[in-house]
Amino acid sequence: MMSFIGSAPTSECCATQLHLQLPENLMATWKDINRLVDLMGGSHLSDTMDQVVVSGSEPDRKQKIFIAYEVMKPDFEFVKVMSAFAMVDLVNVEAVVRRVGRLQVGCVSYQYVYENGREVDGFVTLASTTPLASLDLTDGQAHFGIYLNVFGRAADTLEAEFAEPGRPDFF
Secondary structure (H helix, E strand, C coil), X not given: CCXXXXXCCCCHHHHHHHHHHCCCCCCCCHHHHHHHHHHCCCEEXXXXXXXXXXXXXCCCXXXXXXXXXXXXXXXXXXXXXXXXXXXXXXXXXXXXXXXXXCECCCEEEEEEEEECCEEEEEEEEEEEEEEHXXXXXXXXXXXXXXXXXXXXXXXXXXXXXXXXXXXXXXX
């Protein structure tokens, strides 16, 4: 049986604002994602990477979500959503894989950390990728914004479950 972590947020404010700014029947573009990130109070880290911080699984917790724009040649555009929840060398990766395999959102991924051009460490992340053209941001509920909140709560729950015991909210 699949489990669902977190509950759906009520972020209709951002959804309504985005809906009013987009024409009907428009497939999403990276600029539309940027606009949603702005409405969610996020930031643009580069031309191809945005970040939002959403509420975590508990009232005093937050979770960072990174949203990346990627292109597969020749012109197939993707949106990749990632949220770190543990350092790879401090977690039982098999237990993480078994746990995340029961989620309804995301999959286990690994994000390298480089220092002076060499890999020194890495994060275990919850990740998800979808074709940009498949996102319809004209829906009045802006499902992608709601998805980001659900995704962040799932990653935060995994962080609370698998990160070092007693360590404060880090990711």
